[in-house]
Amino acid sequence: MTLPEISFEFFPPRDLEASFRLWDTVQVLAPLAPRFVSVTYGAGGTTRDLTRDAVATLHKHSGLTVAAHLTCVNATRDETLAIAQGFAEAGVRDIVALRGDPPKGETGFTQYPGGFADSCELIAALKDAGPFTIRVGAYPEAHPEAADAQADVDWLKRKIDAGASEALTQFFFDPETFFRFRDRCEKAGIDAPIVPGILPIENWKGVRRFAERCGTSVPAALDEAFAAAERDDRQDLLATAICTELCSDLLDGGVDKLHFYTMNRPELTRDVCHALGVTPKASLENVA
Ligand code: FAD
Numbered sequence: 001m002t003l004p005e006i007s008f009e010f011f012p013p014r015d016l017e018a019s020f021r022l023w024d025t026v027q028v029l030a031p032l033a034p035r036f037v038s039v040t041y042g043a044g045g046t047t048r049d050l051t052r053d054a055v056a057t058l059h060k061h062s063g064l065t066v067a068a069h070l071t072c073v074n075a076t077r078d079e080t081l082a083i084a085q086g087f088a089e090a091g092v093r094d095i096v097a098l099r100g101d102p103p104k105g106e107t108g109f110t111q112y113p114g115g116f117a118d119s120c121e122l123i124a125a126l127k128d129a130g131p132f133t134i135r136v137g138a139y140p141e142a143h144p145e146a147a148d149a150q151a152d153v154d155w156l157k158r159k160i161d162a163g164a165s166e167a168l169t170q171f172f173f174d175p176e177t178f179f180r181f182r183d184r185c186e187k188a189g190i191d192a193p194i195v196p197g198i199l200p201i202e203n204w205k206g207v208r209r210f211a212e213r214c215g216t217s218v219p220a221a222l223d224e225a226f227a228a229a230e231r232d233d234r235q236d237l238l239a240t241a242i243c244t245e246l247c248s249d250l251l252d253g254g255v256d257k258l259h260f261y262t263m264n265r266p267e268l269t270r271d272v273c274h275a276l277g278v279t280p281k282a283s284l285e286n287v288a
Contacts, residue, residue, distance in 0.1 A: 003277050003286065004247070005257045006032060007067075007168075007195070010058075010264055011040045012050035021264055022054065026062050028266035032273050033283035035257070038067040038096050038135075044103025045074040048083065056090040066092050067135065071100025072122050076114035080122065081129055094133045096168065097123045108145075120155075120162045127163030136160070138167035138194055140181035144215045153184045160192045167192060168259045171199035171211075173219055173242075175249035195257040196250055200268035201239040204230075239268055244275040251276070 008029050013019040026037070039054045041047060055068040068087045072080065084095060099119040102109055116122045119136065126132050136159045139152055146152035156167060167190075172178060178196050185194055201207045204226035211218050222242070229238040247258055260269045273279070 002256065003282055004251055004255065005035050006273060006278055007035045007257070007259045008037045008269065009040060009197075009259065009261050010037060010054070012042070012047045012054035013264075014047075014050060018264070025262060025264050025266040026058065026064070028270055029262065029273075030062060030064060031280035031283065032270070032278050033280075033286070034064060036065040036067045036094055037062070038069060038094075041069040041071050041098070041100070043073075043101040044106070045071060045100065046103060048075075052083065052086060055087060055092055059090055059092050065094060067094035067096050067133075068092055069096040069098060070122070070126075071098045072112070072116035072119065073100035073102060073109070074112055074115075076112065077116055077121075077125065078114070080116060081125060084126055084129060084132070088130050088132070093131060094135070095126060096135045096137070097126055097164065098137055120158050123159055123162040123164050133166075134164045135166045135168055136164040138169045138181075138185075139215075140169050140172050140177045140196075141215055141217060143170075149184065153181075153188045153190070156185065157188050157190050160190055165192055167194045169194060169197045170214055170216065171197045171261060172216055173211075173222065173246065174217070175246060175253060177217070178250060178255075179253055193257060195259045196255060197259050197261060198243060198247060198272075199261045200243045200263075200272060201226075201235075202263055202265055202268060204235065204239075236268065240271045240275065243268065243272045247272060247276055 010022055013022045039051050041051045055066050059066045070084060097119060099109055111117045123134055126134055138156050142149045142152040182194055208218060225238055229235045262269045
């Protein structure tokens with residue numbers, strides 16, 4: 001079996017302890033030779049400086065290709081492009097370009113005065129600004145704000161046509177959800193890679209709440225399974241098994257790239273990668 005190419009998402013640390021946790025996470029996952037690692041941009045642009053610093057530090061010290069998330073929220077076009085320019089000057093050419101979520105407490109996206117109206121405008125401006133590799137978000141179960149599933153795919157096509165070369169999806173639990181989405185994308189003429197976003201379940205209750213906010217369907221069996229696993233203190237085992245099965249089904253269905261939402265906790269992601277055959281040894285052999 002061909003091994004999947006993998007990538008990892010991190011969030012920027014807010015304090016010293018979190019910085020050590022991120023660095024530990026990088027140390028554990030770097031030997032798996034990810035294609036790239038990405039660093040999120042807090043909702044409402046709240047982590048702008050933290051993202052910039054984490055991206056620059058990871059780029060300088062980890063030896064990995066680093067992608068910076070960038071959103072349209074709470075900044076003018078010039079300010080947003082200046083941030084992208086800063087990434088480029090630090091040697092970072094990979095950007096995950098997003099419209100972004102509003103700050104906590106606000107419900108919908110509102111265009112900032114002088115800011116980008118939507119993700120397509122941001123993507124087009126980045127394309128003009130320099131030699132960036134631009135990735136975008138995609139939503140197998142449609143974004144909660146989409147008129148319908150087809151409108152969502154049409155919008156994704158516009159993002160790719162505006163200059164993006166790859167899409168990373170929202171997380172989901174059922175491989176069929178991804179396959180149906182991939183079919184819709186193909187039918188719409190999208191030929192850029194669509195990479196499944198994988199969320200290893202560190203904390204079922206937290207993931208469940210998050211899934212509700214994102215519009216991700218939750219199979220009923222998972223509630224029962226995690227309740228039983230909690231009683232036996234075997235949540236990690238269950239989480240590893242569920243995530244490995246999902247990834248394995250995706251690979252069987254022709255997927256060759258996986259993007260893991262690590263939440264800056266490396267163990268589950270590492271264990272799933274190992275179960276899929278992505279180990280430090282295999283990664284070295286792939287390079288040789
Ligand atoms: P878009 O795809 O541009 O829009 C979302 C949906 O709204 C579209 O699918 C489309 O259906 C509809 N839509 C929007 N504008 C239009 C329009 N003009 N015309 C028609 N339809 C439209 N958020 C952060 O704040 N920071 C992050 O670092 C971050 N990282 C993420 C990484 C990934 C891989 C993903 C999938 C999401 C991430 N998010 C992040 C969340 C993201 O910002 C939210 O989901 C946000 O609400 C949508 O951003 P987007 O760029 O995907 O939006």
